[in-house]
Amino acid sequence: MSIEEINEKVKNFLVEDLEIEEEKIEGGARLKEDLGIDSLEVVDVVVLVEDQFGYKMKPEDFKELHTLDQFTKFIQDHIA
Amino acid sequence: MKPFEDIDVDLLLPQQPPFRFVDSLLSYTEEDTVVHLTVGSGHMLMDGDTLSAAGLLEHMAQASAARSGYRQRFVLNLPVSIGYIGQVKKYRIERLPKKGEELTTTVHLVQDFFNVSMTDIEVRVGEELIASASLKSAQASQ
Numbered sequence: 001m002s003i004e005e006i007n008e009k010v011k012n013f014l015v016e017d018l019e020i021e022e023e024k025i026e027g028g029a030r031l032k033e034d035l036g037i038d039s040l041e042v043v044d045v046v047v048l049v050e051d052q053f054g055y056k057m058k059p060e061d062f063k064e065l066h067t068l069d070q071f072t073k074f075i076q077d078h079i080a
Numbered sequence: 081m082k083p084f085e086d087i088d089v090d091l092l093l094p095q096q097p098p099f100r101f102v103d104s105l106l107s108y109t110e111e112d113t114v115v116h117l118t119v120g121s122g123h124m125l126m127d128g129d130t131l132s133a134a135g136l137l138e139h140m141a142q143a144s145a146a147r148s149g150y151r152q153r154f155v156l157n158l159p160v161s162i163g164y165i166g167q168v169k170k171y172r173i174e175r176l177p178k179k180g181e182e183l184t185t186t187v188h189l190v191q192d193f194f195n196v197s198m199t200d201i202e203v204r205v206g207e208e209l210i211a212s213a214s215l216k217s218a219q220a221s222q
Contacts, residue, residue, distance in 0.1 A: 040166045043193045059194045
């Protein structure tokens with residue numbers, strides 16, 4: 001799956017499920033500070049990644065993930 | 081292991097009557113937990129002979145808490161920790177239950193991540209689905 005396809009799926013999820021304003025979604029956006037993804041919404045993210053990309057995230061995965069670009073790159077690196 | 085119906089709900093939940101909205105645990109697996117409640121006139125959050133929407137939501141929250149309480153005490157052998165409702169989504173009520181009706185409520189675990197559980201909950205009277213919701217709850221650290 002290309003990074004563009006991953007970006008599109010992630011963007012749709014952020015807008016439709018987490019109700020994040022579309023204009024806030026850009027690669028450099030910080031997950032917590034800019035997009036408001038808090039500890040409750042991280043669970044939604046975990047469900048998304050498992051359902052859409054087949055990878056079950058672990059709590060320690062989030063330690064190095066601060067921006068949307070890092071997150072989508074992480075998905076690309078971890079899907080078959 | 082004790083039969084589920086012999087488990088004292090006091091071991092799973094801190095709430096006491098008339099604010100307790102789970103009578104017993106019917107079954108538990110990692111994926112699905114089922115609890116029972118007979119709606120009583122002595123319950124708080126009644127609107128005449130009908131359990132209010134707030135009362136039904138409290139029942140769902142306590143059903144989810146009973147799942148967590150059972151898992152902590154009887155599966156993990158840990159003290160039961162305090163839980164908090166974090167988020168309610170897709171709360172749908174087909175109808176409100178009346179005094180004397182028996183609710184059978186299934187808590188389906190969608191995801192358990194760190195100290196947050198996401199569950200889908202369905203409340204039935206017999207076979208009739210009367211309410212559902214998606215609920216997130218957070219466990220306080222030990």
